Amino acid sequence: MSKVHHWVKRWLTLGALEIVERQPRAGRAITRYRTVADEFVVPEELLPASLLERQLTDLNREFLRGVFRAVPELEHRGSLRIHRQPGQRHVSVDRCPGRGAARSMLTHQSSMTLLLSQDEAKELVDDLLDLRDRWLERAGGEGRRPSIDGLAEHLVMLGTTPAAPRN
Template sequence: MPDHPGSRPYHVESASQAELLMDRAWLRLLDVFTGEARGVADAARTLGVTTEWLFKRVRRLERAGLLAVREVRPRAGRAVRLYRAASDTFFVPFTLVPAETVGRQNRAWHLDLFETAIGRTFLRAPFDQHGWGFVTERTPSGDVSFRIVREDGVRWADLGDAAPVMVSGWHLLHLTPSDARELQGELRALHERYARRTGTEPFLLGIFLADTSGLPGLEHARSERADE
């Protein structure tokens, strides 16, 4: 373990370490112990969890070699152990964990969390009223999609401040390579702009864009321009 955890990325060589680091839930726990050594009780208050809950996870991170005791402070009763992460950053080579595996596991956990949050949204106003549903429609890109509406045609997005904060959906786009790169840059810039802001409520944002040419599953979807 390096003497100066923040000096350079810790080069991961263990599959058990990689398994924890490609899970953002574990990575966020570990992140609380970067920058400075902290006690479990102090870190638990920061995370909003119980000391007992966090201690079990600290022990697993410690066994994996990602966390270590940096200082022991005596006090009446049991001494306080201060833990610090092996490094502020970690390098996990794709030779140890394939990129597809990392992405699939990472997205699966967050998509489950996202769907749970969306499900709760539909139990609250305005969707707790009768008359809400979705309509199917064909988009200009040649794909089919769903749009949340009320029976009288009002869209949930038209409700203004009364509408819940959510964006959900996959969109098939037919772009030139230059347009795709432009969109990629705009999505990154949009995320970075809001990532710098600080607030009190957590919101989960997912951004997905990939070249699916040659992959099975979208053979039916052609742009209207191509049909002309």
């Protein structure tokens, strides 16, 4: 709690937060804050060098916890499907509880290694960015909407990177 208090005070001093309401009660009053803008940009030179790696590690951990929470049988049971698409140069690995079941679930995780030229890799990145943009727009432009009956947040991770050389 002291870390949160430290950062709230710091952001308040810097003008990034403003006090919206103070609610008196026995003991310390409850203070409600609001950001003064919808977006802040922290210059690259002020970011710690390991920030992106820590953020991606945390997101991957959260994603995997979500997969196992949504479909606990994937952690201990289920088939490991290793397959190559006819006429394709890649191998895919999918974990699913049974043949055909993966498309009916609300969660999916798969990984693959593709042999791609630089042009193909660029095309894949463009496709992933288009997919991201299409779903962000569909979700209201920011990826999050106010709580609405029947809607639940889903963590979506899209990415591609050159594979590290294998020893």
